Amino acid sequence: MAQCKNDSPISPLMSSTIPIRVLFFASAREAAGGIASTSIEVEAEGANTKALRTTLAALYPRLASLVLDEENVTLALNEEYVPVGEVWTLNAGDTVALIPPISGG
Amino acid sequence: MATKYLKMPNDESSSSSSSSSILIQVSETLPSLESVHDFLSSSSPGCGAVSVFVGITRNNFEGKVVTNLEYEGYTPMAIRELHAICCDARAMYPGVERLVAAHLLGDCPVGGASVVVGCNSPHRKEAMRCTEYLIDELKARVPIWKKEIYEGDEGSVWKENLEWREGRRRRVMAKENHV
Numbered sequence: 001m002a003q004c005k006n007d008s009p010i011s012p013l014m015s016s017t018i019p020i021r022v023l024f025f026a027s028a029r030e031a032a033g034g035i036a037s038t039s040i041e042v043e044a045e046g047a048n049t050k051a052l053r054t055t056l057a058a059l060y061p062r063l064a065s066l067v068l069d070e071e072n073v074t075l076a077l078n079e080e081y082v083p084v085g086e087v088w089t090l091n092a093g094d095t096v097a098l099i100p101p102i103s104g105g
Numbered sequence: 106m107a108t109k110y111l112k113m114p115n116d117e118s119s120s121s122s123s124s125s126s127i128l129i130q131v132s133e134t135l136p137s138l139e140s141v142h143d144f145l146s147s148s149s150p151g152c153g154a155v156s157v158f159v160g161i162t163r164n165n166f167e168g169k170v171v172t173n174l175e176y177e178g179y180t181p182m183a184i185r186e187l188h189a190i191c192c193d194a195r196a197m198y199p200g201v202e203r204l205v206a207a208h209l210l211g212d213c214p215v216g217g218a219s220v221v222v223g224c225n226s227p228h229r230k231e232a233m234r235c236t237e238y239l240i241d242e243l244k245a246r247v248p249i250w251k252k253e254i255y256e257g258d259e260g261s262v263w264k265e266n267l268e269w270r271e272g273r274r275r276r277v278m279a280k281e282n283h284v
Contacts, residue, residue, distance in 0.1 A: 026177055026250035027263045074273070076248065079182040084277050097179055097248070103264035104176070104183075104208055104249030105160050105220050105240065 017041035018092035020052065024063075028073055028098040031063040047090040049075050049082050056098075067098060074099040127191045130207035131183045131249070135218055141205050145225045149202045156232035157205070157223030158240050164215045170256035174213045179248040183208065190242045198235040200226040206239055208249055219251075245272030 021039050024032045042055055052075075057064035066072045075082045076097040082088050090096070128144050130136055136144075138159070145155045162174050187206040195201055204224045213219050222239035226232040245268035254261040 023179065025179055025248065026252070029177075076179070076182060079179075079185050081246075081276075084273055097182065099179070099248055100250065100263065101265035102244075102246075102248055102269045103251040103266050104178070104247050105244040105251075105266060 016044045018044045018047055018090070020047075020090055021093075021095040022052075022056065023095065023097040025098060025100065027100045028063060028066055031066055032060045033062070042090065044092075048087045049077065049090065049096065050087045052090060052096060066100070072100065126203045127188065128203075128205045128207070129184055129187045129191070131178055131180050131187070131210060133209065133211040135209050135221055136205070136207050138221070141207075141221055141223060144205060145203050145223055147203075149225050152202055152225040152227055152232075154227070154229040154232040155223065155225045156229070156236040157221060158236050159218050160220040160240070161218050162213050162215055166253060166255075166262075169259045171215055171253050172256050173254040174215065174219070175252045175254070176208070176210045176213060176219060177250045177252070178208065178210045180210070183247050183249055186247045187243065190239060190246070193242070194224070194235050194238050197238065198224075198226065198231050200228070200231045201235050202226065204235075204239070206243065208243070208247065210249070241268060242272075244268040245275075 018041065019039055020042050021037065023037045024035060029036055040055065040059065042052060053067050056067045060067070070084055074084075076099050077088050077090070078095055079097075081099070128136070128141075138157070141157055142155060145157070146152075162171070164171050187208075191204040191206055194204060201224045206222045207220070209217075209219045220240070220243065222236060222243060224232055224235045224239065226235065244266045251264045252261055253264060
């Protein structure tokens with residue numbers, strides 16, 4: 001990542017954020033205190049699914065062990081599964097769902 | 106009749122005949138077996154087979170008595186995944202003309218039906234194999250969760266499908282082979 005020069009007229013302090021809608025299901029919903037959805041602001045710079053996991057772990061401590069573990073919680077970005085081992089970029093207005101192991105049928 | 110013909114969200118192009126031959130439903134009611142059969146046997150004079158699988162909820166797990174079950178779903182994504190599964194199934198089993206995939210949400214009585222999938226085809230084997238594919242894939246990739254509530258002080262558990270773990274591994278392997 002490029003270093004910010006001290007003489008840059010636009011200060012890196014002017015960091016901007018983007019809104020992300022987050023949906024919680026099943027065990028993840030219960031661990032988050034029973035909320036089904038929320039909207040959070042994340043740093044626009046480097047906004048991705050990995051960073052979002054860290055942000056959610058900080059916001060919801062009881063959810064931390066689940067959301068930081070890719071084996072436990074899969075993410076779906078705009079209704080599409082993020083494959084294991086991949087990190088996807090987030091854009092303003094995206095919806096990310098926390099998908100614990102499924103059990104339909 | 107409570108049966109609904111749901112189209113893909115945000116997909117206005119799917120109002121063609123291809124979507125009217127697929128019945129998807131994710132809601133607090135299941136279509137009746139009669140309506141599923143009517144759907145699968147209509148407008149298909151060349152088909153001699155209708156195959157339907159109905160999943161019903163068990164009353165026990167590892168010695169514990171199940172008293173209640175609840176299903177929770179990410180409805181728009183579940184509909185999208187079911188539609189994708191039906192399209193994949195039709196590519197794999199080209200004789201299949203009509204498909205049904207429906208799942209219950211909310212409370213389900215013990216012994217009650219929670220899922221129904223099925224299809225028709227000219228001959229039985231293709232219909233039966235396709236039906237098996239539909240339920241296996243549903244359990245591997247459709248975002249729906251089952252909570253079992255046990256008798257007494259045994260608590261409750263969110264279940265986990267083996268097919269989900271296997272499906273994730275398969276997707277990763279497919280990706281790695283592709284690269």
